[in-house]
Amino acid sequence: xxxxxxxxxxxxxxxxxxxxxxxxxxxxxxxxxxxxxxxxxxxxxxxxxxxxxxxxxxxxxxxxxxxxxxxxxxxxxxxxxxxxxxxxxxxxxxxxxxxxxxxxxxxxxxxxxxxxxxxxxxxxxxxxxxxxxxxxxxxxxxxxxxxxxxxxxxxxxxxxxxxxxxxxxxxxxxxxxxxxxxxxxxxxxxxxxxxxxxxxxxxxxxxxxxxxxxxxxxxx
Ligand SMILES: [Zn+2]
Numbered sequence: 001x002x003x004x005x006x007x008x009x010x011x012x013x014x015x016x017x018x019x020x021x022x023x024x025x026x027x028x029x030x031x032x033x034x035x036x037x038x039x040x041x042x043x044x045x046x047x048x049x050x051x052x053x054x055x056x057x058x059x060x061x062x063x064x065x066x067x068x069x070x071x072x073x074x075x076x077x078x079x080x081x082x083x084x085x086x087x088x089x090x091x092x093x094x095x096x097x098x099x100x101x102x103x104x105x106x107x108x109x110x111x112x113x114x115x116x117x118x119x120x121x122x123x124x125x126x127x128x129x130x131x132x133x134x135x136x137x138x139x140x141x142x143x144x145x146x147x148x149x150x151x152x153x154x155x156x157x158x159x160x161x162x163x164x165x166x167x168x169x170x171x172x173x174x175x176x177x178x179x180x181x182x183x184x185x186x187x188x189x190x191x192x193x194x195x196x197x198x199x200x201x202x203x204x205x206x207x208x209x210x211x212x213x214x215x216x217x218x219x220x
Contacts, residue, residue, distance in 0.1 A: 005029060020072045020084050031087035039068055044095040045219055049194050051202040059214035060099040061191055062091040069218060077125050077189065085125070088217050089132030096137070096185070096215050103213060106182035107142045108134045111200055112170070114150040129217060130187035139185070144209075145200055146173050154196060162195045170203040183211045192220040 005028075008017075012028035019026050019033040021040070026033045032040075040063045048056040063069060076084040096105075110130035118124055127143075134141040149169040154162050178184070184204070188197055197214050204212055 020075075020081075020087055021069060031084070036068075040091065041094070044091075044098065046099050047191060047194065047219065049198050049201060049214065051198045051205065054202065054205045057197075057201050057212050057214060058099070059191060059194075059197060059216060060092075060095040061216045061219035062088075062095045063218055065190055065218035065220045073189065073218060078121075080122070082123055082125075082128055085128035085132055089129050089136065092129060092133060092187070092215050092217055093136045096133070100185075100213055103183055105137050105139045105185045105213070107144075107178060107184040108137065108139045109142050109144045109184060109186050111186070111188040111196055112143065112145045112147045114147040114169075116150050126188050129189065133185070133187060133215070137185070142176050142178055142184075144173055144176050144178060144184070145170050145203065155190075155192065159193055162193050166195050166199045168199075170200055172203065172207045178209070180208050181211070183213065184209060186212060186214045188214070188216045190218050190220060191216040 009028045016025040017028045017030070018024065019036055020031050021036040022033060024033050043063045045061050047059045047061060049059050050056045065073065072084060075081040076088065108130045110124065110126040113121070113124045131141055147169055148171055151165050151169050154166065157165055186197065186200060191197060201212055
């Protein structure tokens, strides 16, 4: 046992380690209990995203956004539970390994936040997921997309207004060099209508990126 794990074990006697979903007490080195593993796994899904005139892009989503996981994702996105990213990314990694097992990813990127939102929240939850996936897939993290416009929050709008709201908000970060012939995995937290990823894919494809795949933590 290394020093960090020893500290975690000692700390767990004072502050018991809890499952991020059901909050039951678990071993100091786990983030999820056995019951929750069997409840959330096996629900991954492959989704096709069509971005205007381009061929569809495949997106794997790790689990269903249901009552079981809602609270944990909410805590992760809005209440500073950044360390949940490690556990969430493991589920995403399992999905990527299942559905894209023959694909070698050179680059991982994420849906960006607008600078003002990033300052307010302090972190981009999709970037945290992407960075853990980068380690698991032995790839390079590349912040290739920039969000130019601080538009209204997608999940606060009706489905009919979401497509219009997201149009033209992303651009390419030209300070990053990428070999466009290699595979890029684009990461986001939740897919609902798919409009956010669709707009990101469109921006990438218009700029010559053709080998794009997507992964999200959950689907609605
Ligand atoms: Zn649990």
